[in-house]
Amino acid sequence: MSKQNNRDKDLLTTLHNDWKQLDELGSPPIPTNHQMQEQLQMAKAAKRKAFQKELGIFVITALILLAAFTTAMFQAPMLFFVIQVSALIVAPIIFYTLHKSRTKQEGSILS
Known part of the structure; x- marks a missing residue:
């Protein structure tokens, strides 16, 4: 019987130590x-x-x-002016096209 009691006590002590270690792992240290x-x-x-x-x-x-x-x-100043003028013409067209397609998509989603 005493062997069984000693084994149980050892097992309880081991489990208690393991639980303490788990508690220490689970709670992070609070920084100062x-x-x-x-x-x-x-x-x-x-x-x-x-x-x-x-x-x-x-x-x-x-x-x-x-x-x-x-x-x-x-x-190449002439090339620069050609790029600027074409950008002034093409940019509003692209903006209008994108805005129009976006409005169509929003309308189809709401319908």
Whole structure:
């Protein structure tokens, strides 16, 4: 009988320790105020770095487009004016066509 009692006690002790470990795994540690401030500062720094990278890419792209525009303007001004005039004529036609097809689609969905 005592062997059975010892085995049961050992089993209960093992189960109790396992339950404690499961409880520790299930509840995440609550960060302190200092840790929260540190994480906030790191997030702000990462956001600032991403913004600066995006701004740099934007500025470089804008400068490349401006350089291409200026080169096209001075190298082939007649071609530039032809492209501008055709864009002024074609853009409203495309807008009207897209707007008309969009209105048709909305009408068919509602009907």
